[in-house]
Amino acid sequence: MAFKHLVDLHTHTDNSFDGNHSVMFLCEVACDRGLRAIAFTDHLEMDAFYRDQFDRTALQAYFEVAKAKAVFQGKLTVCNGAELGQAIYDRATSEALLQKMNYDFVLGSIHNLPQMQDFYYMDFDDPAVDYPALLRQYFETELALAEWGQFDALAHLTYPLRYIVGNYHKPVEMRAYAELIDAILETLIRKDKALKLNTAGLRQPIGVTSPDESILRRYRELGGQLLTIGSDAHFAADLGAGLEEGYELALRCGFECIALYQHRTPTLIPIL
Numbered sequence: 080m081a082f083k084h085l086v087d088l089h090t091h092t093d094n095s096f097d098g099n100h101s102v103m104f105l106c107e108v109a110c111d112r113g114l115r116a117i118a119f120t121d122h123l124e125m126d127a128f129y130r131d132q133f134d135r136t137a138l139q140a141y142f143e144v145a146k147a148k149a150v151f152q153g154k155l156t157v158c159n160g161a162e163l164g165q166a167i168y169d170r171a172t173s174e175a176l177l178q179k180m181n182y183d184f185v186l187g188s189i190h191n192l193p194q195m196q197d198f199y200y201m202d203f204d205d206p207a208v209d210y211p212a213l214l215r216q217y218f219e220t221e222l223a224l225a226e227w228g229q230f231d232a233l234a235h236l237t238y239p240l241r242y243i244v245g246n247y248h249k250p251v252e253m254r255a256y257a258e259l260i261d262a263i264l265e266t267l268i269r270k271d272k273a274l275k276l277n278t279a280g281l282r283q284p285i286g287v288t289s290p291d292e293s294i295l296r297r298y299r300e301l302g303g304q305l306l307t308i309g310s311d312a313h314f315a316a317d318l319g320a321g322l323e324e325g326y327e328l329a330l331r332c333g334f335e336c337i338a339l340y341q342h343r344t345p346t347l348i349p350i351l
């Protein structure tokens with residue numbers, strides 16, 4: 080199925096420590112691929128904001144994207160965004176940043192538990208790593224993030240599964256977390272926040288979106304309507320990757336629109 084309005088609201092440029100291409104180049108690639116809109120959401124890890132100089136990258140990224148907005152006007156909708164990691168570990172800094180920056184779109188993420196390393200770096204084969212307990216703590220943290228609610232969309236709700244299930248092939252009993260996940264989804268709905276469908280998993284060993292179909296269906300069932308989608312591309316080659324599959328999945332789960340954010344306000348774009 081071909082979709083007319085493909086929007087990729089989660090991408091990284093070389094202003095992210097793990098990004099690879101410039102804002103301008105990515106805009107050109109987005110135009111070539113026929114994307115209607117793109118949001119640049121470079122990493123700002125709020126629990127290490129000054130220590131790791133994210134204060135500098137935040138400004139650099141913001142001005143580069145502002146320039147690209149002007150250059151590509153009329154050809155591509157460019158949204159100036161950020162992926163705030165661990166915002167609730169330093170609420171004062173996060174809230175001051177959001178006051179200061181005139182973002183279009185803010186993703187809320189948790190990549191690590193307090194005082195711990197990113198799930199990406201953990202060894203889940205180590206018997207000392209109690210991953211079911213870590214996962215419970217992770218979902219509790221996601222709930223606290225949702226309750227804080229000063230972002231627009233909650234990114235990759237099932238982030239640790241990428242590694243626990245995808246890379247380490249550990250069994251995870253998701254029913255154990257069903258109540259917590261319901262509480263997260265209900266909080267998003269109550270606060271008019273979007274759930275973000277991350278298509279990166281489709282090109283990773285886990286092979287499914289984050290969250291997957293069952294959680295997406297549950298969100299819809301509970302009354303969730305605001306859904307954003309993004310590739311989480313760190314390379315130009317991945318720009319827009321998996322968007323079509325994501326749109327099909329969203330349709331299957333009962334969504335008719337995808338949300339695009341400008342000035343922190345959603346516009347609903349019909350999927351068909």
Ligand SMILES: [Zn+2]
Nearest residue numbers: 162188234235
């Ligand atoms: Zn992330």
Ligand SMILES: [Zn+2]
Nearest residue numbers: 089091162311
């Ligand atoms: Zn990301």
